[in-house]
Amino acid sequence: MNAEYAIQVRNLTVSYGPKPALLDVSFMIQKGELVGIIGPNGAGKSTLMKAMLGFVRRDIGDVYVFGKPVEQTRGAIAYVPQRGTVDWDYPVTVEDVAMMGRYGHLKWWRNPSKADREIVDSALEMVRMSDFKKRQIGQLSGGQQQRVFMARALAQGAQILLLDEPFAGVDAATESAILDVLAEAKKAGITLVVVHHDLATASEYFDKLLLVKQRLYAAGPPSLVFRQELLSEVYEGKLKVFTDLLKG
């Protein structure tokens, strides 16, 4: 497989029950691309992300990361899951959580080095959470927690970053902090794949979009994916909103 691509997915089918959540999905993501995954609720977006991490069992299909089977490339990808999946009632600080990104690099017999601390500091800086370093993670808003998880992912030093709905339910300040992080990471050559719910901003935020509803309906630049017949097929019933969008 071609190592020029950050991610290659070929003929991927994933089922939890009798009906596949993803059916025969194939696409490639180039190094350094900023890609959005869009599609309605239950379309299989999170499942696709988990498949790219090798977290779900595949019925059929292959996933390659930098040209190697995903199972051999653990650690190359950092992941920020969809929110609401973790209850943070632990006595850990913002700094501790970001440091978890370094655990894969730490030797078990020693504490974080000066270099580890610097990496964590700059990751927290990047997501604009430096002022909250000593705060317990449970005492932050959802949007702030989200930024801390992004800092942890950045501290991991991975070349690919997968984010599952980072913009869902955040305020304007967090939205702009996240956008800055995406821009900075892209500048650093990191490949970014982001599940995104808001069609109104999708074409502005991403270089390329994957439109998913069990199957991959379209992949390419927003201008190619935002076609009325495609969107109306995938988002049945909500067509009016998108007609307005396409006009706007």
Ligand SMILES: Nc1ncnc2c1ncn2[C@@H]1O[C@H](COP(=O)(O)OP(=O)(O)OP(=O)(O)O)[C@@H](O)[C@H]1O
């Ligand atoms: N662990 C699981 N066990 C059984 N079914 C699952 C599991 N995870 C997801 N599903 C089902 O697979 C389908 C795809 O789910 P997935 O979470 O990937 O969708 P999604 O596009 O991320 O949705 P949302 O926009 O609501 O986050 C849904 O029908 C869902 O109910």
Ligand SMILES: [Mg+2]
């Ligand atoms: Mg999801």
